[in-house]
Amino acid sequence: MLTLVKGVYPAAGTVRMRRILGDLARQTNRLRDLDVYLLARDEYLGLLPPALRPQLDDMFKDFALERAVELRGTTARMRACTNRKLMREIETFFSEETRHKLLPHAELPVGPLVFRSIYKRYRKICRIAGESGAGTPDEVVHQIRIECKKLRYLMEFFSELIAKEEGAALNKLLRRLQGRLGNFNDASVQQKSLLHYWEQKKSGSHVALGLGGFVSILYQRQQQTRALIEESLEEFCGATTAAAFKRTFKHTAAVSAVKAPRNGQR
Secondary structure: OOOOOOOOOOHHHHHHHHHHHHHHHHOOHHHHHHHHHHHOHHHHHHOOOHHHHHHHHHHHHHHHHHHHHHHHHHHHHHHOHHHHHHHHHHHHHOOOOOOOOOOHHHHOOHHHHHHHHHHHHHHHHHHHHHOOOOOOOHHHHHHHHHHHHHHHHHHHHOHHHOOHHHHHHHHHHHHHHHHHHHHHHHHHHHHHHHHHHHHHHOOOHHHHHHHHHHHHHHHHHHHHHHHHHHHHHHHHOOHHHHHHHHHHHHHHHHHHOOOOOOOOOO
16 A cells, blocks of 8 residues: 555655565465465365376475475574564554645545556556557566456455445456456466476476476466457447446546645644
């Protein structure tokens, strides 16, 4: 939210909070990735022919052992004095009792301010999508995914301000597009992770056969998902959806953008 709705908190404090929150989140990255792999173990094995499934058991055993170590490390880091101090700093910064220097955006009604951000994010997604196609590099698809995630954050965080019927319809389209973009990204990340695991372990040929088959399946799934993404983007950026976003967010923001009276610091 600090990144997406700018000019509400002082710049120096915003930079500081973003750095703290980012550092704390990154401490959980590997644990989260391992959880994803282990929770999807049966699904992954189901993609392979039965004869190849036992050959990946060693890999999942390695992931389970690594997860146990990573869980202890992550828990210790979160309980450490340094991180507890950072948590208290975050709590104080966002407390209602903390008086920040009043900035122009802090005086605006939240609805118009957020609606402008939502509409701007939607337009950015459509602009990127309009320049993409079947031969677009994977990095562009990942960029669209990130922008969709930001749009989803805004629409969900401020959902109570959005007209219920319009918001539900637009969120349904966004969730469908996000799901396909997420599947595409997962397949890409998993291929790299499996190849990295192979490079690190240099396992026997029987494991290599299972890994090779799995990577090939993930690659095919990724290519199939790409076609579905193009289909969803056409719907999400099409005339009907564009009109709904404009009506719901741009026009509403323009009509209700009334500057709030000054009342000192907040």
